[in-house]
Amino acid sequence: MNTESWLAQLQSTGCRLTGARRAVVEVMESSDRALTPVEVFDAARQRDPRLGLVTVYRTLEKLEQLGLIQRVHQSRDCQAFLKAGIGHQHLLLCERCGRAVLFDGDDLEALFSRVGEQTGFAIKSHWLQLYGLCRECQTK
């Protein structure tokens, strides 16, 4: 049970072990699908019926800070828009000034077919963004 190791990590950063945290950790640690806070809430409440949604938010935040869970991108969530380029291109964004530059990702095809073979998935689409500092912002 990896759950214990997650709880130990929480504890080692000064957190107390509570039933609520245990329930959220058990749900996240055992899921192989991305879950929204409400989905976590519904699942975790079967273990601890007194659990509140607010605690789910707070616990997910802690688990993310510890690197035990990660955010998953689902296109409809993203509410920032930029003009599109010609053809399929990817984005490179400056973390400081927000400038966006497009680049092509021709060399990704090899990666996709390798991953497809290794996993048995039929790969349909992808999402790639790079983040960094543009030339101007590097010198400031």
Add this chain to the structure above:
Amino acid sequence: MNTESWLAQLQSTGCRLTGARRAVVEVMESSDRALTPVEVFDAARQRDPRLGLVTVYRTLEKLEQLGLIQRVHQSRDCQAFLKAGIGHQHLLLCERCGRAVLFDGDDLEALFSRVGEQTGFAIKSHWLQLYGLCRECQTK
């Protein structure tokens, strides 16, 4: 003025040309940064002060359908969580059943350095996700 071409594309799909749409198109077409709906609203209102936020949402939706604008991922937005893997890994998600599989992206380093050289950016981080159908879901 590429704006006219965007407006022509809107019109060719049966849309009427209005001041509100013109204002939103001008803002989006001329920005090299990703903008949230409220940011678009603030900027476009300087051209058409009667513009409503609802119309911004509706126009962005149309522009996205036409492929004239694209969504930009900013990590804070994403509200679906998954347990993290060991080390830096990337995600492959089944579009049908939601299953998530991790894969390593060792071969991405070459791409990053090429893009860094071409653009002058110092690349700090990246976000890559693949989407497809897992073996089971392909046969259903």
Add this chain to the structure above:
DNA sequence: GCCTTTATTGAAAATGATTTTCAATTACAG
């Protein structure tokens, strides 16, 4: 140009997700 039709609009209300507030509870150090 002038109707007429119908898409489009903005305001307001409704919805939904997330955050804040706060008093009661509870983990755990001593």
Add this chain to the structure above:
DNA sequence: CTGTAATTGAAAATCATTTTCAATAAAGGC
């Protein structure tokens, strides 16, 4: 066991997005 500070859930507040609806205005036919 006890004291105390972290944690909790409920309720309220906030914020983003969607829906509703009556008024407006674009564009096609005359």
